[in-house]
Amino acid sequence: MDRLKNRSDFLRAARGIRRVSPGLTLEISENPTDGATRVGFTASRKIGNAVIRNRAKRRLRAAARVILAGASRPGVDYVLVARAGTVTRPFQSLAGDLAEAVRLAHVKLDQSKGART
RNA sequence: UCAGAUGGCCGGAUGGCCGCGGGGUCCCGCAAGGGACGUCGAGGAAAGUCCGGGCUCCAUGGAGACACGGUGCCGGUUAACGGCCGGCGGGGGCGACCCCAGGGACAGCGCCACAGAAAUGACACCGCCAAAUCCUCCGAAGCCUCGGCGUAGGAGGACGGCAAGGUUGAAAUGGUGCGGUAAGAGCGCACCGCGUCUCUGGCAACAGAGGCGGCACGGCAAGCCCCACCGGGAGCAAGACCAAAUAGGGACGGCAUCUGACCUGUUUCCGGGUCGUCGUCCGGGUCGGUCGCGAGAGGCGGCGAGCAAUCGCCGUCCCAGAGGAAUGGCCAUCCUCUCAGCAAUGAGAGACAGAACCCGGCUUACAGGCCAUCUGACGCA
């Protein structure tokens, strides 16, 4: 699974579908690659200092490794944005937040595609 | 035992499962790449960017001057420093000890609000004062035209002497005491302070002693300034190398040169070249890649020199290094703290904070703890 690095990729995901849960904010969008699944992680200065931001990204990475391995779709970018609760939330709840957000986002992605066609 | 002072150190520990980044070895593969094993993988401040260096590029003939910026008791230490160590002076504390931008105010300029007589040329206000002189008034004696005049004397004032006392203020022209005087005054004397000279101790800052002066010299330089010393600029996105696509440049060769344009052989004829196009190659340079990039003013231990900062020698170790960026997630046991509880125990929490070229300092943030030395008080012997 590739990692998102460019600013333009993050901006495209931010314009896509967004689900907010206590542990994180999930943004997804279809990417122009042929079938690659990509993940990006973001933590803004609003979360805290550098230690807090790094820790939040690590927990999101750990959760993504557990959840996204079985639930992701090809050709979709997933951006996981850290929130204030990302660091303090128990890991099982954080993983549950991610799984639920991915499921709901997929549903909405299908609806928007169905409405377009 | 309690209360303190100083210096140094630590910055939770161990294990299991699943993962991440960089080297290494081996295996598979033509290669790209993939796999296995093993190893290393955040800090005392990695932070702020306040100083100093290394390194790299740019500039520069040498030296100096000016400007600007910085530093500022003395000595030492260092690659260097505005750091550190030791000492001196001043201030604080019963003490251990702590704090100080701590050169120059006769080089010059400037400022000192309000108050106060006066804030650096001021001898001026209130005030104090003997004699002499002058003026006004009173006036024994005396004179007289009985209204007055007027000596001695008295009162007041002027001139003069003085700066002790007074109030204000952050700061007031040395302080205290004795003598002295009309009143006073360093006017004289003693002690203290100040200035200056000599001697002694010290590398020096400075300290001590003695003599002299007779007080003259207010404060502010983190106001301008003067003096001494230091400083070329930029920063790893520095810089070096490799090097796509596209556009444009150059060289060589092939084709075309019908009509044209320009250059050229003096002109015409006849030629040559360029403008066209294709191929190969070259150079610059962008995206990108590689290096710079960690064996160092290095860590640890020992011995030695030095009061110390620090230095020398010997032994030993190799100790993060990247791509927008790895060092994590979960669990268990122990440790520390908080809360509840008589207790067993239960619940919760684990400070400040994340390398990005490197190093020496400074500053700032920080739960909790450890060690050493010293001081004061109390108690016991």
Next chain:
RNA sequence: GCCGCAGUAGCGUAGUGGUAGCGCAAUCCCUUGGUAAGGGAUAGGUCGUGAGUUCGAUUCUCACCUGCGGCA
């Protein structure tokens, strides 16, 4: 990585070594039948924080905090 600027009343801003003003806003009064406008009066300031220099600091010096900006 390097380098600047700013912080003053609720808001926007002056200011300078000697107890900080101005405009808008706020409160009260007048004016009007009533409102607005207008007029008058009043209150409101740790001068970002902490040290230092000075008799005295919003001002000068140092350290820190916050915000904004510039260059590569």
